Amino acid sequence: xxxxxxxxxxxxxxxxxxxxxxxxxxxxxxxxxxxxxxxxxxxxxxxxxxxxxxxxxxxxxxxxxxxxxxxxxxxxxxxxxxxxxxxxxxxxxxxxxxxxxxxxxxxxxxxxxxxxxxxxxxxxxxxxxxxxxxxxxxxxxxxxxxxxxxxxxxxxxxxxxxxxxxxxxxxxxxxxxxxxxxxxxxxxxxxxxxxxxxxxxxxxxxxxxxxxxxxxxxxxxxxxxxxxxxxxxxxxx
Numbered sequence: 001x002x003x004x005x006x007x008x009x010x011x012x013x014x015x016x017x018x019x020x021x022x023x024x025x026x027x028x029x030x031x032x033x034x035x036x037x038x039x040x041x042x043x044x045x046x047x048x049x050x051x052x053x054x055x056x057x058x059x060x061x062x063x064x065x066x067x068x069x070x071x072x073x074x075x076x077x078x079x080x081x082x083x084x085x086x087x088x089x090x091x092x093x094x095x096x097x098x099x100x101x102x103x104x105x106x107x108x109x110x111x112x113x114x115x116x117x118x119x120x121x122x123x124x125x126x127x128x129x130x131x132x133x134x135x136x137x138x139x140x141x142x143x144x145x146x147x148x149x150x151x152x153x154x155x156x157x158x159x160x161x162x163x164x165x166x167x168x169x170x171x172x173x174x175x176x177x178x179x180x181x182x183x184x185x186x187x188x189x190x191x192x193x194x195x196x197x198x199x200x201x202x203x204x205x206x207x208x209x210x211x212x213x214x215x216x217x218x219x220x221x222x223x224x225x226x227x228x229x230x231x232x233x234x235x236x237x
Contacts, residue, residue: 055134056234061123062144063230069119070223076115077216080209086110087206094193105183111202112163112171113180114209116156121147137233143226151215159208167201174198 086107093104124147127134135141171178174192176185186192 051134052136054130055136058123058127058130058134059140059230059234061126063123063227063234065120065123066223066227066230069117069121070220070227072117072119073216073220073223076117077213077220079113079115080213080216083110083113083115084206084209084213087202087209090202091199091206094199097193100186100189105185108175108184108186109180109182112167112184112205114156114159114205114212116152116212119147137229140226140229140233143222143229146219146222146226152219155208155212155215159205159212162204162208167205170195170197170201 089107090104090111124144127144132141132144135144168178174186174188174195176187178184192198
């Protein structure tokens, strides 16, 4: 092809026709520019294809993690509801001034527990590295911000601080041992029933968990919506 154009240029130069040579030169330059533009466009198409393929893999990773996160959040949601149920049982027993029963030992412990799920977000962390603009669906990109809220960590930290700094010093004087996820036996059940600090602790823990449950239910709804949106987006791609 190069030799072909070279022969034409030589022929036009030998014919001593500068105007034709000029038109030819302009045409040859135009062909070169068009060729470069086509090559650039093909390169852009290839890069876009790679970007969209990478976006699809990131969405798959986020979707898979969402499925597991929804499961973990649901487990914690059920656990927190059981903690509230135990707190209600104890409060009722104490308010009615009923006698001690061995079954209460479990509820004394369960009423103090809380569950905050540990989420897996490797796909989302990768996305933040490359930039959230990689996601072409505006709604999905916006809803992914739920992972940056930080409210779950704040709630968990608040409950942990309350337990160790406020509740535990009171509880160790009322129970033979303070241990969540096992039985707790009162040192003196009659004294426990009269302990206003203990009642305040129990009601505070219950309020914390009610707050946590409300957020976890909203979170589950948002996570499910996001999961369904990602699945629909993956089908398009």
